Amino acid sequence: MDIKFESYEENPEFSRKEISFCLFFEGAIPSKESIKKDISLCYGVEPDLIALEKLRVVKGKKVANGKARVYSDASAIKKYER
Template sequence: MDFEITRDVRNELLNRRELSFTLTFDGPTPSRKSIQEKLAAMQNKNENLLVLDLERTRYGAMELVGRARIYDDEESKKSTEKAYLLKRGEPKAETEA
């Protein structure tokens, strides 16, 4: 996976950084979790403070265009983000058989 940050803007009002990126990959499309982990590691931030908003792939291209937001703290994240985006970023609960 190769990340290219195309836009990096600081939003002081909402205590976050807003990133746009292009991801090139080989094989199947990477999962949201793996994208989130890799992006957080690249930015030296906790992955719990990162929210992936938009991911788009083009048919036939091994390229993904996306947006992410990295918050300064958990309270800013919870007060700003929509509930469904927060739920999407959480790990799936293990089901008991």
Template sequence: MDIQITANIRNELLLRNEVEFTLTFDGATPSRKEIIGKLGALLDANEEKMALDSIKTHYGSRVGKGLARIYDTPEARARTEREYLVARGQPKAEAEE
């Protein structure tokens, strides 16, 4: 999996960087957790401060375009990010019996 940053725009009002990237991969589309981990390592950012918005791939293609947001603090992410986007890619809690 290879990630190239195509745009990195600073949004001071919401205390975040808005990152557009191109993803090249072999096989199946990587999971959101893998993409966040690789993007965090590439940009030296903590996963608690990141939110992966979208990944778009064309049928049969090994290239995708994505959008992620990297916040200054986890509190800033919690304040502005939609809960379902934060919950995506997280391990599911085991059902209590």
């Protein structure tokens, strides 16, 4: 699995970073947990601080487009995510 980050925006009001990415994979689509783990390695945070907003597979290709929110701390993610 390989992730290419396409956009990045700081949102200090919600203590988070909002990112868009393109995911390239082989075989079955990776689990949400493995995607969070890879994003966490890039941003230096725990996977529990990442909320995947959406993940859409490109029909007929081993590519998916997604959005995620990377929070700065556990209290922020609890406050703004369900």
